[in-house]
Amino acid sequence: MDFQLTEDQRALKSGVRELLEGRFGADALREAAAGSGLPSLDRDLWRELGDAGFFSLRLPEAEGGVGLGLAEAVLAFEEAGRVLLMGPLVSTFLAARNVTGAAQGVTVVTAASGGLVPWLDAADVALGDVLGAVPLWSVDPLTPLHRVPVPSASSEAEAEAEADLLLAAEQLGSAAKTCELAVRYARERTQFGQPIGAFQAVKQLCAQMLVRAEVARGAVYAAAVTGDVLEIAGAKLLADDAAVRNARDCLQVHGGMGFTWEAEVHLHLKRAWVRAGLGRSAAGAEEELAAAL
Numbered sequence: 001m002d003f004q005l006t007e008d009q010r011a012l013k014s015g016v017r018e019l020l021e022g023r024f025g026a027d028a029l030r031e032a033a034a035g036s037g038l039p040s041l042d043r044d045l046w047r048e049l050g051d052a053g054f055f056s057l058r059l060p061e062a063e064g065g066v067g068l069g070l071a072e073a074v075l076a077f078e079e080a081g082r083v084l085l086m087g088p089l090v091s092t093f094l095a096a097r098n099v100t101g102a103a104q105g106v107t108v109v110t111a112a113s114g115g116l117v118p119w120l121d122a123a124d125v126a127l128g129d130v131l132g133a134v135p136l137w138s139v140d141p142l143t144p145l146h147r148v149p150v151p152s153a154s155s156e157a158e159a160e161a162e163a164d165l166l167l168a169a170e171q172l173g174s175a176a177k178t179c180e181l182a183v184r185y186a187r188e189r190t191q192f193g194q195p196i197g198a199f200q201a202v203k204q205l206c207a208q209m210l211v212r213a214e215v216a217r218g219a220v221y222a223a224a225v226t227g228d229v230l231e232i233a234g235a236k237l238l239a240d241d242a243a244v245r246n247a248r249d250c251l252q253v254h255g256g257m258g259f260t261w262e263a264e265v266h267l268h269l270k271r272a273w274v275r276a277g278l279g280r281s282a283a284g285a286e287e288e289l290a291a292a293l
Contacts, residue, residue: 046071
């Protein structure tokens with residue numbers, strides 16, 4: 001079986017990257033992070049994503065959608081993860097068929113996930129039981145959170161699995177981006193008259209980051225093809241680990257520079273922590289996989 005991306009898939013990935021980097025690049029990310037108070041959702045960008053077909057990727061063409069599959073959705077969300085795009089992307093995407101305006105980016109939809117509700121105040125529609133949700137201090141300054149007192153058990157296992165896979169795709173995008181940031185900085189930063197990337201310790205960190213990202217990529221892409229619940233659990237587990245550990249190693253390569261607001265590295269770590277708390281937890285994924293062995 002050929003697991004290489006098709007020409008159309010590469011074009012989709014490239015198109016989404018061009019759109020997001022043009023509208024929410026590194027400068028826009030830093031500007032949003034530097035703002036005081038809670039971040040605000042860019043409704044114009046949300047509608048632009050809707051016009052571009054981001055939220056309607058999986059809707060049939062007869063319903064005004066793009067008519068693509070889960071694999072293509074994963075590629076789009078991977079690109080969203082690279083730029084740390086703000087907002088409840090997964091819940092709005094999954095609600096595109098059932099909530100009026102979600103597919104067009106006009107209606108912002110959030111949902112309880114893992115006991116947390118991202119962007120509750122900014123959302124037009126909140127799915128699931130969010131009664132009594134209380135504001136929660138978020139480690140990520142670009143993801144406002146609420147916590148629900150008692151997470152409700154959902155019978156929508158298929159929808160939950162798809163949400164986990166899309167979260168894993170975002171984590172994959174972040175893991176790949178922090179690897180690139182570390183390699184770039186290691187080439188530019190000099191010490192003792194040579195780039196720090198020439199030192200064995202830094203080389204090993206960057207190599208480990210690449211391995212984590214590519215292992216997670218294989219798991220996420222494979223799960224997107226099969227749609228198997230257990231494979232999605234494994235993909236989420238690997239992608240969460242890659243995003244968090246790569247961001248930590250990227251911070252180590254950057255040194256003190258990585259903690260400054262001028263750098264985006266620390267924002268990747270904070271978002272990775274938040275995403276790891278959404279959907280299926282690492283402990284839950286491990287138990288499911290162990291039980292299936």
